[in-house]
Amino acid sequence: MELERIYENVRKQITFQPKAALILGSGLGNFADTVQIEETLDYHAIEGFPVSTVPGHKGRFIFGYVDEVPMVIMQGRVHYYEGYSMEEVTLPIRLMRLLGAKLLFLTNASGGINEKYRAGDFMLISDHISSFIPSPLIGANDEKLGPRFPDMSDVYKKEIREIIKRIAKEEGIPLQEGVYIQFTGPAYETPAEIRMARLLGADAVGMSTVCEAIVANHMGMDVCGISCVTNMASGILPQPLSHKEVQETADRVAPLFERLVRKSLTAVYQERLK
Numbered sequence: 001m002e003l004e005r006i007y008e009n010v011r012k013q014i015t016f017q018p019k020a021a022l023i024l025g026s027g028l029g030n031f032a033d034t035v036q037i038e039e040t041l042d043y044h045a046i047e048g049f050p051v052s053t054v055p056g057h058k059g060r061f062i063f064g065y066v067d068e069v070p071m072v073i074m075q076g077r078v079h080y081y082e083g084y085s086m087e088e089v090t091l092p093i094r095l096m097r098l099l100g101a102k103l104l105f106l107t108n109a110s111g112g113i114n115e116k117y118r119a120g121d122f123m124l125i126s127d128h129i130s131s132f133i134p135s136p137l138i139g140a141n142d143e144k145l146g147p148r149f150p151d152m153s154d155v156y157k158k159e160i161r162e163i164i165k166r167i168a169k170e171e172g173i174p175l176q177e178g179v180y181i182q183f184t185g186p187a188y189e190t191p192a193e194i195r196m197a198r199l200l201g202a203d204a205v206g207m208s209t210v211c212e213a214i215v216a217n218h219m220g221m222d223v224c225g226i227s228c229v230t231n232m233a234s235g236i237l238p239q240p241l242s243h244k245e246v247q248e249t250a251d252r253v254a255p256l257f258e259r260l261v262r263k264s265l266t267a268v269y270q271e272r273l274k
Helices: 002-013 029-034 087-098 158-171 191-200 211-220 241-274
Strands: 020-024 034-044 061-065 069-075 103-112 122-131 176-182 204-205 222-232
Touching: 002 087, 020 029, 020 087, 020 241, 029 069, 029 241, 061 176, 061 241, 069 241, 087 103, 087 211, 103 191, 103 211, 103 241, 122 158, 122 211, 158 222, 158 241, 176 211, 176 222, 204 222, 211 222, 222 241
Parallel strands: 020 069, 020 103, 103 222, 122 176, 176 204
Antiparallel strands: 034 061, 061 069, 103 204, 122 222
16 A cells, blocks of 8 residues: 555654644745754655645655644645645645644635635634545545544534634634635636635635545544635635735735744643643
8 A cells, every 4th residue: 555655664764753743834834944843854755755846835744843742744735736636635644644643733825705804814714615626535445544434524623623712812813713615726716616615605715725634534633724814715806816915925924823823733732632
């Protein structure tokens, strides 16, 4: 099995034992600079491992401590739109769980669908809509990894969301809460698609995260996610969408995003994992 072979490959190179996993989305690339790094591993050094082709995504695992939390951090994720299969896109999640991570903390950049949102807002993900991407669980099921028909009623654990909301309030960081929808990308959505997504109940849209959450939930991990709304989605404002705008907004709010993620991670670890 490819996953087992990759796991054995990584274990020959890495001795660190993480308890939590973090995926750094746009705007959090510099988060790693504040980590007490013990070991690093480039994706290129793992035979058969998918490598990100998106500008600004470094493409490596970082093993170390965020305050007292033993972490594995993905500095750069891979996306379905890059041409990888869903199995390949979500393979890093399975790998991090096998390495010992029990918590998956997801971050991303998104487009705001909810018209009460503004560029630069943070949204705690309460639920998701996966109907427009292939399920990463299609195919033969390995019972050692998870059940054939996993329950999806509480993917983003309510208890963890309550901890994060408390931390945001203590830190004075405004935090929205809503539903995230994943489309395949790489084209941004049309105004009609955004109107459809709003009718379905989505508050923010992006091209990642949902498939990762599904696989983590399948393997029994605790999952939480915070999305940085870097722009309003197509058709809400008059200007066209651009990756440059996404990067500029993400960079502007990065220090606040980093503080929210760091404080939340520590609190969740102390109250759920320690």
